Amino acid sequence: MRSHLKGLVLAGLTSSTALFATGAMAVEIEYWQYYFDARVDAMETLIENFEAANPDITVTMTHFPYADYRTKVAAAIPAGEGPDVVQLFYGWLNDYVEAELIQPLPADSFPAARIDAEFFPMVQAMKDGDAYWALPTAVRxxxxxxxxxxxxxxxxxxxxxxxxxxxxxxxxxxxxxxxxxxxxxxxxxxxxxxxxxxxxxxxxxxxxxxxxxxxxxxxxxxxxxxxxxxxxxxxxxxxxxxxxxxxxxxxxxxxxxxxxxxxxxxxxxxxxxxxxxxxxxxxxxxxxxxxxxxxxxxSSYWVNAITTKAEGEKYDAAVKFMEYITSDEAMQIWLDTVGELPAKPSVGMTEANANDDVFGPFIRGLAYAHxxxxxxxxxxxxxxxxxxxxxxxxxxxxxxxxxxxxxxxxxxxxxxxxx
Amino acid sequence: MYRNLTIRQKQIVWAWAFLAIPVLFYTVIRFYPTGNAILISFQNWNLLGSRTWAGLENYEKLWNDPVFWKVFQNTFVYLLLGTPISLVLSFIIAYHLDKLRFMHGFLRMLYFLPFMTSAVAMAWVWRWFYQDVPIGLFNNILAGFGIPQIKFLQSTTNALPAVLAPAVWAGLGFQVIIFMAGLRAIPTSYYEAAKIDGVGWWTVLTQITIPLLRPTIVFIVVFSSIGFLRIFDHVFNMTTNNPGGPLNATKPLVLMIYDTAFNGFDMGYAAAQTVVLFTILLIVSLIQLRLLRST
Structure with a gap:
């Protein structure tokens, strides 16, 4: 409900700006992940929903075979090409940070204290000081x-x-x-x-x-x-x-x-x-x-992060997109489509999910996972x-x-x- | 300007015009990456960040890495077992197949078939042959006779020969064909002369056939040596869960390079290993080329 309201407000805001700023171009951001059938399907659904709520933003998804992923990302971002929001394995975070390929999530939209409280504890591996570098939609x-x-x-x-x-x-x-x-x-x-x-x-x-x-x-x-x-x-x-x-x-x-x-x-x-x-x-x-x-x-997971390539209005759009793909709604969609577990107790520990015959044991395991x-x-x-x-x-x-x-x-x- | 050239010079211009394409191709596809790999071997690079100068660090690490020496040894075991075995086997097969008329074409095809089969598919089939009961073919046969199980791939001593066997088998068809062509190329007059002199088959084999096959043998040795030094697909596919295992017993140099580069993302170290492999291949090829020249 909250995200729906937020969507309405955003939609209202964007339509009013569209009225005033005649000929304003829609922002287009790029999202990269590796190719896996169900993940691509789930992301397509998420992008569709996101675009419906944010008509001024278009998200293009590109996917690659797992084997090529790292080389492509490494070559594209420094050249000013490639993704604004990128998916990466949590274990690679250090390498990405050191290579200056990604930037920390903004503290006003992603305050560390709130994330600490809202997400399963193992997500804190993505925290550095007061800032989170990346966040997962789903965990395993x-x-x-x-x-x-x-x-x-x-x-x-x-x-x-x-x-x-x-x-x-x-x-x-x-x-x-x-x-x-x-x-x-x-x-x-x-x-x-x-x-x-x-x-x-x-x-x-x-x-x-x-x-x-x-x-x-x-x-x-x-x-x-x-x-x-x-x-x-x-x-x-x-x-x-x-x-x-x-x-x-x-x-x-x-x-x-x-x-x-x-x-x-x-x-x-x-x-x-x-x-x-x-x-x-x-x-x-x-x-x-x-x-x-x-x-x-x-527990292990793939995270999403904003790359250093995203600047100005693309950065703002990327932040909005990050907010959506780490929302409760997105996590439920991901669970239903891919079968990967929600990264937040608020979604995972719902009556239906935590007692699910198949997903339940995994989700309950998250509470004490390292x-x-x-x-x-x-x-x-x-x-x-x-x-x-x-x-x-x-x-x-x-x-x-x-x-x-x-x-x-x-x-x-x-x-x-x-x- | 072109008009003023002599015919000889024009020929040279045209020759270079056509040669330019392969020369350019080779520069871009071969020489540039080779030079770059040598450069990276003196640097640290994880594919993502910037390259930093490392000097001889990667080579020092290689020298002190026990895994490298194990892998180095494995690579030569593949070479020293694989090349002679496949040479002798393919010669024996070709020698007898050459004398055979009945179903000659069919048998030749049977021997050539593994060479055409995808190495990946073959490696997986053999991998399953080697399993323990209840699924392994060989061990099921053994169990049928009440013989204890043999650990093929799960053993530090048996694994390398077990991986090598299908690789030898796969290369056999090609070598048989080359040997048969070599055998056919020996003039029959030598054999006729031997027959008139009443010489036995052993003398014919050692005094006529093998000496005259020398160019063929050298070719096959060079060709299969390079193949065994670069062995990868059989090992990788037969040991995917534990690449080059158990305990690095089957790991060849190429697999170590792959692992360092694309699992460890340590490109500098991988490049140093590549330079070593390149040097080995160069030396082995030069020695064999020298042997070829002396004929």
């Missing part, structure tokens, strides 16, 4: 997917709520052939998928640790808690009766999709690809809680992958492998932040 988190048919078959009544229950359920769900080879895993495993997030921000915290210190500049998981978390994780596939296997059916999500895995931890973006899989009846629940009931989750500030996500993931490989393939001691990973990650972070 992790949850536990489970196969309902396999649960029924194994006689498990309800999805696991704690890590202990998780192990118990996984044991019941695991199947082996005559030679002892696993033919169905209780839970999928693999740091290459989402497990490295689950380990970092989930397990390490649930075992009482704090994976990083100093705003994610110092590695802090080479501790008792880190070791306990690693022990829990490697036990899934390395004890005498493993309930999982790394690389089982090539990829964790493939095993789950094929109905050969009882449980699978993955992000909200997996919903779309699981929906409508023939023969698969799946449910989803919050990540299991730790020993003392502690819950923790990981966002890792990556310097190089794939590089940092690789270190987690290798940490497990050293233990599994080379028989290295858990503590030693953990120490090597921590040291290597610290080196990577130091190099990144020293530039």
């Amino acid at each position: 988190s992790l949850a536990l997917f489970y196969n309902e048919r396999l649960f029924e078959e194994a006689g498990i009544e309800s999805p696991p709520e704690t890590l202990v229950e998780l192990l118990d359920a996984a044991e019941k769900l695991t199947k082996r052939d005559g030679a002892g080879n696993i033919t169905q895993v209780g839970i999928t495993a693999g740091m290459t998928a989402q497990d490295h997030h689950w380990w970092r921000e989930g397990l390490v915290r649930q075992y009482g640790g704090e994976p990083y210190l100093d705003d994610y500049k110092t590695v802090n998981y080479n501790t008792e808690s880190g070791l306990a978390a690693l022990d829990f994780y490697t036990n899934l596939f390395m004890n005498e009766n493993p309930v999982s296997a790394i690389g089982f059916m090539d990829e964790p999500q493939a095993a789950f999709k094929a109905g050969r895995a009882g449980m699978h931890i993955d992000g909200s973006f997996r919903i779309g690809s699981l929906d409508g899989t023939r023969g698969l009846k799946w449910g989803v629940t919050e990540l299991p809680s730790g020993l003392d009931g502690a819950r923790s989750n990981y 966002t890792t500030k990556f310097a190089n996500e794939s590089g940092q993931r690789q270190l987690m992958v290798e940490m497990v490989e050293r233990i599994q393939l080379e028989g290295m001691d858990l503590a030693e492998s953990l120490a090597i990973a921590a040291e290597a990650e610290q080196k990577l972070l130091d190099e990144y932040y020293s530039d």
Whole structure:
């Protein structure tokens, strides 16, 4: 209602200025994002609504394949071409700020105090001092997917709520052939998928640790808690009766999709690809809680920011556009079209959304989610992958492998932040 | 002015007029980027900001990077395993195929088919062949006989040969065709003379066939060496989730460059690696060219 009123007021204002300023040109701003079907559809709807409320502003959307995105943005903005509002991965923010490609959001329209209060807490990773550099329309988190048919078959009544229950359920769900080879895993495993997030921000915290210190500049998981978390994780596939296997059916999500895995931890973006899989009846629940009931989750997101190219009336138009795409209405549209979660509790925690069978567990997870500030996500993931490989393939001691990973990650972070 | 030129000079002008297009093309497409890559290797650049001078920092980092030395070693293992194996295999196949008349064309086509197949599609099919039960072809066969599972891709020792096998197989068809052309080019009179002298097949093979195939062999060695030194698509597609893994056991230099440049956005470091690869390729090619000349 409020945004509707605002739209009316804006429309009134613009029509009156149009009356006085004869021949005034409509402002045209450009929006860039990477190409993904549903995201483009959602943005088209948002632009349509925005233009209806602001007849003097036209928004043109350009999208690129993910692989070309960074190069195009980097080449265009310094040349005075390209987007006024740009979408970028939260982990790239530092690079964009340092390259002076984006400018902070104006404090009068986006006061930090209000955003702190209105958005889910992990969005604060985008704050620098008193100003926000960028804001998301939607966020993603992790949850536990489970196969309902396999649960029924194994006689498990309800999805696991704690890590202990998780192990118990996984044991019941695991199947082996005559030679002892696993033919169905209780839970999928693999740091290459989402497990490295689950380990970092989930397990390490649930075992009482704090994976990083100093705003994610110092590695802090080479501790008792880190070791306990690693022990829990490697036990899934390395004890005498493993309930999982790394690389089982090539990829964790493939095993789950094929109905050969009882449980699978993955992000909200997996919903779309699981929906409508023939023969698969799946449910989803919050990540299991730790020993003392502690819950923790990981959240990531793409943000929108105003580029340094936007000046004068284009800047004003860009601010208005930013206001709209971070509004409650936009978030609901994004959830309905893309399936990504609203970035504000006011939209996410509505009765309908928070209790939704599918989105609910993810949205409830946002309340206790952490966002890792990556310097190089794939590089940092690789270190987690290798940490497990050293233990599994080379028989290295858990503590030693953990120490090597921590040291290597610290080196990577130091190099990144020293530039 | 053109009128006053001699015919010889006019010929030169025309020659250059036509040559200008490829020369310009090569300057823009090859020489400029090559020079630029060498320049970037002495700088720090994350694709977004400005380039800053780094001196020899990137090369120092490379020298002290254990991953680089592992990758360097892998690249040569690909070369030193791949080239001889594919050379011997393709020669044996071509040698026998050449003697065969029955279904000759059909068999030749079968050998050539993998060469025409997309490397990406092939790598994925092989990747699935290599899985454990319940989906892997090889391990399912083993399990059928009660033999324990073999870890193909999930092993630091088996992964590299497992990735190399389809790459060798894919290149085989081309090499077989080249070898057969080489075999056909040997004058039959040598063989007739050998027959009259009553020489055995082994002597014929080692004294006539192989020496006369030398240009063909050198060509194939040069060609496949460059191919194995630049191996990328097979490795990347068979290990996408953990590129070059496990524990960098299969990572070739090209994959490290790709990863540094487009996942780490460390263009300077990636360029330094590229310069090293360029130097290796140059040296290997020069050595092989020298061998070719001595014939």
